[in-house]
Amino acid sequence: MKHLLSAGDLSRDEALAILDTAERMHAVQTREVKKLPPLRGRTIVNLFFEDSTRTRSSFEIAGKWLSADVINVSAEGSSVSKGESLRDTVLTVAAMGVDALVVRHNASGAVARIAGWVDCHVINAGDGTHEHPTQALLDAYTLRSRLGDLTDRHVAIVGDITHSRVARSNVLLLATLGARVTLVAPPTLMPSGVHSWPCDVSWDLDDVLSGKASGDVDAVMMLRVQRERMSGGYFPTEREYAISYGLSPERLDLLGADAPVLHPGPMNRGLEISSVAADSARSMVLEQVQAGVSVRMAVLYRLLSGADEVTV
Amino acid sequence: MPGRVRMPSEATAADADSGISGTSRPASVVLSDADVARVTDRIAHQIIENVAKNDFDAVLLGIPTRGVPLAHRLADRIAVFAGVSLPVGSLDITLYRDDLRLRGVRPLGATAEPEGGIDGRTVILVDDVLFSGRSARAALDALIELGRPRAVQLAVLVDRGHRELPIRADYVGKNLPTSPSQTVRVLLAEVDGRDAVLVEGS
Amino acid sequence: MTTVIRGAALLGAKPTDVLIDDGVIVSMGRGLTGDRDIDAAGLVLLPGFVDLHTHLREPGREDAETIATGSAAAALGGFTAVHAMANTTPVADSAEIVEQVARRGAQVGLVDVRPVGAVSKGLDGETLAEIGNMARSAAAVRVFSDDGRCVHDSRLMRRALEYVKPFGGVIAQHAQDPRLADHAACAHEGELSGRLGLAGWPAVAEESIIARDVMLAEHTGSRLHVCHVSTAGSVEVIRWAKARGIAVTAEVTPHHLLLTCDVLSGYDPVYKVNPPLRPAADVEALRAGLADGTIDAVATDHAPHAAHDKDHAFGDAAFGMVGLETALGVVAETMVGTGLLDWAGVADRMSTRPAAIGRVAGQGAALEVGAPANLTLVDPAAAWTVVPAGLASKGRNTPFAGRSLPATVVATLLRGHVTVLDGALAEAAVPV
Secondary structure (H helix, E strand, O other), X not given: OOOEOOHHHOOHHHHHHHHHHHHHHHHHHHOOOOOOOOOOOOEEEEEEOOOOHHHHHHHHXXXXXXXXXXXXXXXXXXXXXXXXXXXXXXXHHHOOOOOEEEEEXXXXXXXXXXXXXXXXXXXXXXXXXXXXXXXXXXXXXXXXXXXXXXXXXXXXXXOOOOOOHHHHHHHHHHHHOOOEEEEEOOHHHOOOOHHHXXXXXXXXXXXXXXXXXXXXXXXEEEOOOOHHHOOOOOXXXXXXXHHHHOEOHHHHHHOOOOOOEEOOOOOOEOOOEOHHHHOOOOEOHHHHHHHHHHHHHHHHHHHHOOOOOEXX | OOOOXXXXXXXXXXXXXXXXXXOOOOEEEEEOHHHHHHHHHHHHHHHHHHHHHHOOOEEEEEXXXXXXXXXXXXXXXXXXXXXXXXXXXXXXXXXXXXXXHHOOOOOOOXXXXXXXXXXXXXXXXXXXXXXXXXXXXXXXXXXXXXXXXXXXXXXXXXXXXXXXXXXOOOEEEEEOOOOOOOEEEEEOHHHHOOOEEEEEOO | OEXXXXXXXXXXXOEEEEEEEOOEEEEEEOOOOOOEEEEOOOOEEEEOEEEEEEOOOOOOOOOOOOHHHXXXXXXHOOEEEEEEOOOOOOOOOOHXXXXXXXXXXXXXXXXXXXXXXXXXXXXXXXXXXXXXXXHHOOOOOXXXXXXXXXXXXXXXXXXXXXXXXXXXXXXXXXXOOOOOOOOOOOEEOOHHHHHHOOOEEOHHHHHHHHHHHHHHHHHHOOOEEEOOOOOHHHHHHHHHHHHOOOOEEEEEOHHHHHOEHHHHHHOOHHHOOOOOOEOHHHHHHHHHHHHHOOOOEEOOOEOOOOHHHOOOOHHHOOOOEOOOOOHHHHHHHHHHOOOOOOHHHHHHHHHHHHHHHHOXXXXXXXXXXXXXXXXXXXXXXXXXXXXXXXXXXXOOOOOOOOOEEOOEEEEEEEOOEEEEEOOEEOHHHOOO
């Protein structure tokens, strides 16, 4: 594997190999000396065109625990406004002898485009409203830690699907892993063409959580709803959204007692998720953060250790 | 970078030190299942003799893949012969290998600390084959991250010679003179369905 | 000096000699002689093409294109007149700017450069530009457009339509409801945009504006021209409006006749264009609409960009494709090769009708004695492969790179002057 650009690029075997590796990597988090040697002498650049302290820190820790040199380059608001092209920015950074670029960009497809310009490994840390494959991997890791094998497990993903790279990557990866996904959102926040995706679609959260819509739900993933969506007229008020699509205590009770609740963070308490749900024993939010480091270690290890591609 | 590229192939953790390649070559059986049992017993006796001096304050740490079942077998035999049960753990050395960049990406084995940890105790590393000594070196590095043992020893089922590092085993089941081009395969029932040691090639 | 074009198939029909003297066709027949002889055996003779929609970038972005390089690209593409869009810097919203553009075009002398005037001042969409002054200026502007932006305010659109009536002007609308497809919209709204996470540009954002505008054209009794029609629904609306007797005309770009939105899956901004590429069903409807005359003209929407304006993520890159030099080839492939149009049809859609829409004097005339010798010679059997570096335009942003196109422009004559010969700019015609 040269790059990780889309969760859809992962075969079932490759995805499982990453999750298995992540489980091994998880052990290092409990050790006194949190350091493994395999990426010694390798340089990883976190190239973030959009601020994200969480994802950047997670990749930074993952790289450092594998002994790589990790450098953060914040390129927010660069290129377009400065007259520099994205290509210039990226080639400048890559020219510094970089082994891998971890890229976050606010435009869909930006990371794939960058991968076409450089020789080093490229990891998509979130591109616009397209994909966020390591988030999907950490979600799968978290789900697996609670549910075991995800084959035929049923996961509801609720919220702003249209603008969610998390949802897109999760739909692809969970389908690859054999899980069933039901997307839940108001019609205004459902992407065009969603019916061709490998999942079910519903507008009614209660029907889904109670199992009426598409069978019992084993886990629910709540997506962050950006408050600025209101000005786009996607829904009338926060109040109405919370009532229609928020994970209230009552809706939490519709779920099976063991069904985990995931949220990619940061949470809007009182909007998409109630504090009761966020703080319940089923909430996996902190486990997701831990899993993020393990999964990113696994991805970095699997991309960067081992022989580079051999020219034949 | 012109030309076609090949994805790095997946190597298994187990094949590295024995030098197994994917192709099968004519193999001769040098230890039968009965031989493996006898040799294991001999190592168990040697360990008992040695660690008895320290009130059996020792642990067995198997190196995946085949070092782990081997460590469990040794613990079982020691329990039979001496009536003491030594804690068993596993120590994956993949991330500490010096040839990570020379081969395809490797899956990781399990690291499990033995009950009571390793600090201040005698750690006996258990592996199936001792060849170049590079696995043992990697294991020593990996061990340091886990804690500070009082002493570290090495037990192997087969020592086939051709050392490339100043390393020797404390317990050797069988010294097996080989040529560098040969490969030695240790089969264990827990992994391979049967016990045997094979030498392939000439 | 007289020139004879020998043995060309007039509009693809029977071989004829055409004698040109002093910029005018003076004789047609067989066995004609002149001072200069162009062997046109096997070639098709068409009236010089007229482009209703060209971005020449000058003034303002001379690094992307100039009137000289754009004119050269046009001549090589078989054009004898182009309409230079108003979205320059400064905007062509006054008599001074349009006269400057026209003057520079005449100085270059490869094609007639007809400036398009802005509808609104600075393309602000709020107040009318000095349309009358531009019409009365030496540039004699007849086409007005805020292209790149939609005249979305209904009242402003109504006023503009009314205001151009005294001088036979036409409002060329970039139909894009900005509330349904804002500045971020960059991909046809459909399954692909949803999957790729690209902001959708729904067909209805175009169709609803066209529907409104044809009713405004009917109400005002004025002329409406619809730029770069891209959807089947738009074709239907225009067909209905024409049947109702509304004075609406429409154009389609070569790229919308050939490419579908599927090419976006690799996020390559060379395929980013406004309006966006559409699904195959729309492409079929556009071809059918052009064939039956619902769509009047092929217009290139030639939009050259500097490389650094395309070397971005898809959403951040500039909209547009170059098209002058590939237009004939694409039309030959999509319309002639498919049997939808014959060469007379190509002449009608690429010369006669666009010249009439733009009220371009001396262009798009029938091939007959007395007509100005604005002519294009096409080799219908000479396929060529598009190489961006080989284009005369400064823009390298062609979506057809590496593609083979089935027909080649061999020669172009502007009022008898040979601007292009053997597929290259004629020596005397190289601009200064």
